[in-house]
Amino acid sequence: DGGITQSPKYLFRKEGQNVTLSCEQNLNHDAMYWYRQDPGQGLRLIYYSQIVNDFQKGDIAEGYSVSREKKESFPLTVTSAQKNPTAFYLCASSLLAGYNEQFFGPGTRLTVL
Amino acid sequence: KQEVTQIPAALSVPEGENLVLNCSFTDSAIYNLQWFRQDPGKGLTSLLLIQSSQREQTSGRLNASLDKSSGRSTLYIAASQPGDSATYLCAVDSGAGSYQLTFGKGTKLSVIP
Numbered sequence: 001d002g003g004i005t006q007s008p009k010y011l012f013r014k015e016g017q018n019v020t021l022s023c024e025q026n027l028n029h030d031a032m033y034w035y036r037q038d039p040g041q042g043l044r045l046i047y048y049s050q051i052v053n054d055f056q057k058g059d060i061a062e063g064y065s066v067s068r069e070k071k072e073s074f075p076l077t078v079t080s081a082q083k084n085p086t087a088f089y090l091c092a093s094s095l096l097a098g099y100n101e102q103f104f105g106p107g108t109r110l111t112v113l
Numbered sequence: 114k115q116e117v118t119q120i121p122a123a124l125s126v127p128e129g130e131n132l133v134l135n136c137s138f139t140d141s142a143i144y145n146l147q148w149f150r151q152d153p154g155k156g157l158t159s160l161l162l163i164q165s166s167q168r169e170q171t172s173g174r175l176n177a178s179l180d181k182s183s184g185r186s187t188l189y190i191a192a193s194q195p196g197d198s199a200t201y202l203c204a205v206d207s208g209a210g211s212y213q214l215t216f217g218k219g220t221k222l223s224v225i226p
Contacts, residue, residue, distance in 0.1 A: 033213070042215075043157075090157065101159060104159075105156050
């Protein structure tokens with residue numbers, strides 16, 4: 001089955017630690033995205049990548065980093081510089097950059113202890 | 114900056130009723146508009162995508178319309194079922210190379226058996 005997978009489903013982090021969230025897709029999509037969802041707020045874009053080895057900051061990139069070494073994979077690292085990282089993180093992909101029907105993964109819930 | 118609003122924030126209807134969810138956006142120069150469904154603790158499921166040149170799209174019991182000039186879209190659900198209970202999100206792509214969606218905060222729908 002084609003789709004987007006995210007792991008882990010739940011992640012707990014101590015203050016001061018960096019953690020990496022995994023996102024993999026087998027849809028052969030060029031573009032991939034990371035969003036953050038907080039209660040009572042709309043999804044906000046963290047980073048997006050239009051093509052391998054290229055990525056751009058979204059609206060709330062501070063405290064996050066990404067890489068795009070393979071077409072299928074777009075991992076997100078939440079660094080200790082992110083002041084309020086507890087949230088639900090969603091990864092998405094679309095066929096082509098600019099063809100924006102986006103498909104989403106199941107999400108990772110990150111909690112800072 | 115594009116802003117997307119969804120009213121009401123929550124809606125409760127008896128099973129079998131037809132209903133309409135509303136989405137408004139401030140900048141009418143959009144590339145497309147997408148409706149999603151989100152179940153609690155889950156990722157987003159794409160329901161319908163309307164390109165800027167289209168007026169409506171249909172999928173089963175769902176019909177989405179788009180009026181760019183007035184900055185509005187509606188999602189019509191016919192013969193609602195308890196399984197339709199979820200949060201419905203709309204998102205707009207403002208194009209111009211932004212490659213990102215701007216989301217509303219969603220309408221939480223409860224269909225009462």
